[in-house]
Amino acid sequence: xxxxxxxxxxxxxxxxxxxxxxxxxxxxxxxxxxxxxxxxxxxxxxxxxxxxxxxxxxxxxxxxxxxxxxxxxxxxxxxxxxxxxxxxxxxxxxxxxxxxxxxxxxxxxxxxxxx
Numbered sequence: 001x002x003x004x005x006x007x008x009x010x011x012x013x014x015x016x017x018x019x020x021x022x023x024x025x026x027x028x029x030x031x032x033x034x035x036x037x038x039x040x041x042x043x044x045x046x047x048x049x050x051x052x053x054x055x056x057x058x059x060x061x062x063x064x065x066x067x068x069x070x071x072x073x074x075x076x077x078x079x080x081x082x083x084x085x086x087x088x089x090x091x092x093x094x095x096x097x098x099x100x101x102x103x104x105x106x107x108x109x110x111x112x113x114x115x
Contacts, residue, residue, distance in 0.1 A: 009059065009061075010059070010061065013061075014044075014046070014061040014063075017061065017063040018042065018044055018063055020063075021042045021063045021064075021065045022042060024065050024067065025040045025041075025042060025065055025067060028040060028067040028068055031068075031070075033070045033071055034067075034068035034069065034070060034071060035068050035071060038068035038069075039066075040065070040066060040067050040068060041065065041066040042063065042064070042065055042066075043062075043063070043064045043065075043066075044061070044062075044063050045061070045062045045063075045064075046059065046060070046061050047059070047060040047061075047062075075091055075092070076091070076092035077089045077090065077091055077092060078090050078091075078092050
């Protein structure tokens with residue numbers, strides 16, 4: 001009879017599930033859309049259900065992860081009426097879409113003489 005080890009239990013399926021959960025947690029940590037301060041967790045639960053004669057047990061394994069949810073995405077909208085009492089809205093922006101910002105304007109190297 002061979003010793004039972006986590007790495008070989010259920011043909012390695014339990015260790016594989018843990019490794020998959022670990023990868024999920026690591027992916028969540030490096031995701032810039034999640035809060036880095038949130039605690040992530042992997043829970044590995046192994047249950048043993050023995051028969052009455054105690055010479056055999058069914059082993060169950062459950063792996064659960066607790067990861068950080070995506071950050072809330074916020075924007076602002078301006079709300080008004082269209083003159084007929086119907087509510088209308090537009091997303092707030094600091095400038096008109098397509099309008100060039102003064103800081104984005106290309107530098108002009110021309111000298112202009114005004115007479």
